[in-house]
Amino acid sequence: MMKLHQNDSTKDWILLSKDGKQRIEVHSPVILDKWTSPGKAKKDATSISAKLKVVQTTVSAHLLPAIVDYCYGIGFHGRGAQLVEEHESLVIVQLVSLANSLDLDGLVNEIFDFLVERISPESSIRLWQLCKKYNIEKYMEKVFDYLLYNLVAKFSHSLCIDWLQLSHEEVTQILKDVNLNVHSENEVLYLAKLWMDDDSRRLRQIPNVCSLLHFSSEKQVEQFKRREFFFPLAELNNMDFTIGQKNRIFRDxxxxxxxxxxxxxxxxxxxxxxxxxxxxxxxxxxxxxxxxxxxxxxxxxxxxxxxxxxxxxxxxxxxxxxxxxxxxxxxxxxxxxxxxxxxxxxxxxxxxxxxxxxxxxxxxxxxxxxxxxxxxxxxxxxxxxxxxxxxxxxxxxxxxxxxxxxxxxxxxxxxxxxxxxxxxxxxxxxxxxxxxxxxxxxxxxxxxxxxxxxxxxxxxxxxxxxxxxxxxxxxxxxxxxxxxxxxxxxxxxxxxxxxxxxxxxxxxxxxxxxxxxxxxxxxxxxxxxxxxxxxxxxxxxxxxxxxxxx
CATH class of the missing domain: 2.120.10.80 (Kelch-type beta propeller)
Incomplete structure (x- = not known):
């Protein structure tokens, strides 16, 4: 059994994980101050001898310590942070989803503070999706801008699986943005083709590719066609390129x-x-x-x-x-x-x-x-x-x-x-x-x-x-x-x-x-x-x- 944060004399509850494998002794007023409905009381022989009330939660064993840390005001730098670093993608989703379902808005904010502080090209797509899903407005723009700036650099080193799993709407939002950090529109087409090649059903989006590209003149289109090798020239010639769009901002x-x-x-x-x-x-x-x-x-x-x-x-x-x-x-x-x-x-x-x-x-x-x-x-x-x-x-x-x-x-x-x-x-x-x-x-x-x-x-x-x-x-x-x-x-x-x-x-x-x-x-x-x-x-x-x- 895990003992935590307070002297033993102040402990009056045992929080029990959903599967019963995690038992944490706590001081109930501290828990209830932030977590108003942690669970239902349960009879337990161990609790009777220790004169502690057992509360059965719906939280899994590996996430319960992070919830308790939050209630005790430790912030998201204890066991929750350790969990994220060891099992990043899965635990992030689980922990944010749990905190959101329990109405622990403060914990949700602490998690995103932690994640944004440690944002990387590898994590930026997933973090952007989480910001959208849970409507984290204070970081939405910042994370999306980081993604736009680092996306091409990420692909220059390795393939990004998260990119291939984006929806058509998300890919379009990214590739159309004027702040996407690319050297030429050829890089935009390269990213689009990678996404389409991952699923044959996406190939029907080829006619829409030209809407993602930014050309301010016919000359730019002709230069693009001469340099492009991802699609057959005949196919490029049949595309209807939009002229007069604003050039992308060259960020470096x-x-x-x-x-x-x-x-x-x-x-x-x-x-x-x-x-x-x-x-x-x-x-x-x-x-x-x-x-x-x-x-x-x-x-x-x-x-x-x-x-x-x-x-x-x-x-x-x-x-x-x-x-x-x-x-x-x-x-x-x-x-x-x-x-x-x-x-x-x-x-x-x-x-x-x-x-x-x-x-x-x-x-x-x-x-x-x-x-x-x-x-x-x-x-x-x-x-x-x-x-x-x-x-x-x-x-x-x-x-x-x-x-x-x-x-x-x-x-x-x-x-x-x-x-x-x-x-x-x-x-x-x-x-x-x-x-x-x-x-x-x-x-x-x-x-x-x-x-x-x-x-x-x-x-x-x-x-x-x-x-x-x-x-x-x-x-x-x-x-x-x-x-x-x-x-x-x-x-x-x-x-x-x-x-x-x-x-x-x-x-x-x-x-x-x-x-x-x-x-x-x-x-x-x-x-x-x-x-x-x-x-x-x-x-x-x-x-x-x-x-x-x-």
Missing amino acids: LIVIIGGSDAALQERKEFTVYNPCSNRWQKCEFLSMSQPVSHHAVVELNKDIYVIGGLHNREHTNAVKKLNMKTGEWTTVSSMYDKRSKLCAVAFNGQIYVMGGANREGALSSAEKYDPKTNQWTYLASMTKPRSNAAAIACNGKIYVTGGVNSMMKVMDSVEVLRKNKKKDVHRWITLHNTMTVPRQGHSIICWNNDMLIAGGRNNHGISMDSVEIFGENITWNKCIMPAMNSARTDFAMISYRGEVFAIAGSRVGRSPLNSVEKFDGKNWTQEQLFWDKRAGHAVCLGLDCSQLLI
Whole structure:
């Protein structure tokens, strides 16, 4: 028998589960305060000897403890939460249904508070359905918006069974929504086809598919048909596509912050690029209070951090954070070391900063920032000082490539940060393999589970257009990738949905660039020019930030 919450002298009831397997001693006034009709009294030998009244409930043995916890004000973080984590889908439905049938509205709210706090792409469809079923208005919109934002990303990793079990009305509601986070209407058709292929009876919905797609012009329809492979072209040609619908909102945007212009003046502008519309937008209301160049930018938990750099041509250790939900800039704890031309990456929920330069020259020091404590701590120093290097967190490791050492020599070496799990100590290891050429002022991104390195300048001070791949086998691929159209250094590069964007930068002895190139895995093509010539700027992906800019 389970004893719970109060001293034994206060217990006057035994709550009995429906099957009799669970018996919990309780204080009746506490129970009745929230659960007005727990059940009927029952004669029981054990209860007579203990002078406790036995109450037979209609609650199953595994759910009764969660109901009692709720009555005692423990909240949904005890045994109910444990049940959900161990048997998620089934227990959620059972527990919410039970609480609703018992008129325990407070418990229903606590359950949804718990579930929404832990929402994931895997659970979002089921949680949305539960919100609808039990009319949880305070979370309905929030959960549906989360579902719209994460649905395609979920399918890029694995098949979602919950998607296949949706009704036709639910699928239509999701796919027609202008806030569905897709790169093109081809992804919408892909989701529709997955749902239809799961049940042959759904194939009769094919003629209605075109009503789910958003096209504002005939040109968009023709581009769609040329790229689509899920349906025969003849079948697509017979579909009646609706023209003039509102384009979907592109929720993830490429963000460019700071840098220096053609006059070598530091800048403070915040600019976004929409790869879908191929347009730049300068956002004056999000500009920093002070200009900065040769800094680092990191996105973490949908906040954007601007770290270090040059301000008034002085090295700084300042760190600013932009809340992309509110558009508010705040100052967080400064780094220990002032540094410009530094590397920074987000890794395991923290920010790691490596190298750079200050008045004393190139730095080998490294430190990390914990946003939960707002504190920086030193890490082990790199094996070599590195300024104007490039770093990436990829495949569970942090790599730092190239850069300039304290002797002003451009390097081709690569270091990786490794952690001793037993001692919780980090150390840097120099890899035996090197890049194909020395580079500084280059860029690196994680691309198709490999690392792609582009541009920079070599030991002769010559800007480069070359591109190379660093694979998981820790060898530099000697089969050089297609070169960029323009040589560039001190530029920004970012990967988005399998495509690579190289943005602005400079060429030695020449004015900064405003050109933008996109690599699709085969070729580099020119995109819309940046609105100003720029070098020493930084880039990151602004996750779900479009609503802030509308």
